Amino acid sequence: MTNDCELLKRAAKGDEAAFLAIYQRHQGPVFRFALHMSGQVETAEEIVQEVFLALLSGASGFVEASGSLQGYLIGTARNMVRGQLRQARRFVDAEPAAMDGDPLDGLSKEQELRELRAAILSLPPNYREVIALCDLESMDYSQAASHLGCPLGTVRSRLHRARAILAAKMQRRVRCTA
Amino acid sequence: MNNEVDLIDEMRRLASALPREASPQVEQRLLAILRARQRRKTPVWVYAAAACVLLALGLTFVHKRQTTPPSSDLVYSVPGFVALPYSQSGVPLEDAIVIRVQMRPSDLSSMGVAVPAAASTAQFKADILVGQDGVARAVRLVE
Numbered sequence: 001m002t003n004d005c006e007l008l009k010r011a012a013k014g015d016e017a018a019f020l021a022i023y024q025r026h027q028g029p030v031f032r033f034a035l036h037m038s039g040q041v042e043t044a045e046e047i048v049q050e051v052f053l054a055l056l057s058g059a060s061g062f063v064e065a066s067g068s069l070q071g072y073l074i075g076t077a078r079n080m081v082r083g084q085l086r087q088a089r090r091f092v093d094a095e096p097a098a099m100d101g102d103p104l105d106g107l108s109k110e111q112e113l114r115e116l117r118a119a120i121l122s123l124p125p126n127y128r129e130v131i132a133l134c135d136l137e138s139m140d141y142s143q144a145a146s147h148l149g150c151p152l153g154t155v156r157s158r159l160h161r162a163r164a165i166l167a168a169k170m171q172r173r174v175r176c177t178a
Numbered sequence: 179m180n181n182e183v184d185l186i187d188e189m190r191r192l193a194s195a196l197p198r199e200a201s202p203q204v205e206q207r208l209l210a211i212l213r214a215r216q217r218r219k220t221p222v223w224v225y226a227a228a229a230c231v232l233l234a235l236g237l238t239f240v241h242k243r244q245t246t247p248p249s250s251d252l253v254y255s256v257p258g259f260v261a262l263p264y265s266q267s268g269v270p271l272e273d274a275i276v277i278r279v280q281m282r283p284s285d286l287s288s289m290g291v292a293v294p295a296a297a298s299t300a301q302f303k304a305d306i307l308v309g310q311d312g313v314a315r316a317v318r319l320v321e
């Protein structure tokens with residue numbers, strides 16, 4: 001498998017195949033992270049496009065020594081999602097219970113999953129990030145810490161707190177529906 | 179969902195139920211942008227060639243300016259014409275027209291051309307050489 005940096009250099013010179021190789025290798029994790037954070041497929045796709053455009057334009061400033069390309073791309077997506085969340089907060093109620101274009105629409109029996117998803121989306125971004133990486137993407141703590149640019153202990157404590165909030169929310173919902 | 183293990187299992191189920199990748203349209207859009215950028219990108223040699231052409235044109239212009247005689251010399255070289263003092267424009271005489279006019283000796287002296295004291299007051303014909311900038315450069319007496 002060709003090294004990411006080599007592919008990136010070739011892509012910067014206009015090599016379409018090299019760009020496609022990078023895109024196909026990394027778009028999945030970037031897309032899923034953006035989807036878990038935003039809750040919208042369209043928003044996640046927009047973020048994927050912006051992240052790879054920034055990489056193409058060379059404005060992204062990726063340095064091999066500073067970490068993996070995937071970590072770098074997820075970091076870029078994280079900044080974009082946070083920017084979008086800040087903008088959205090000015091106009092939209094923070095409660096994400098009503099989700100247009102929900103990817104789970106086809107799964108009418110999966111009410112519990114839908115509620116869990118709504119609960120995840122209602123978490124503060126710091127907690128949502130660790131849930132997205134560690135629980136939804138099954139990433140190990142050290143990798144998540146590297147992607148989020150924070151110490152391992154912070155990831156652990158945020159994850160513990162986020163899971164506790166989620167469990168409480170889900171129990172509250174169960175009690176309400178019972 | 180009573181404990182953390184159940185919660186994590188549920189989250190794994192949720193993750194597997196959600197789309198895993200961006201739609202192919204995103205890839206197509208990115209490829210279209212990449213191709214458009216490639217078309218717009220001008221090779222370095224084009225800039226180098228343009229710089230050489232500009233440099234050559236500049237040198238030619240400077241050389242021409244140094245070797246071109248002043249416009250008054252051109253006027254003097256046309257037979258019969260006398261250059262008008264104080265009317266030599268800074269613009270080199272590249273294109274000119276000749277206008278035939280009727281003048282009096284006093285008109286000629288007002289243009290700065292010396293008129294013999296014995297000249298009559300009757301009108302005479304003259305050709306005025308006018309440069310491309312509209313400035314009269316020289317005069318020639320016809321009669």
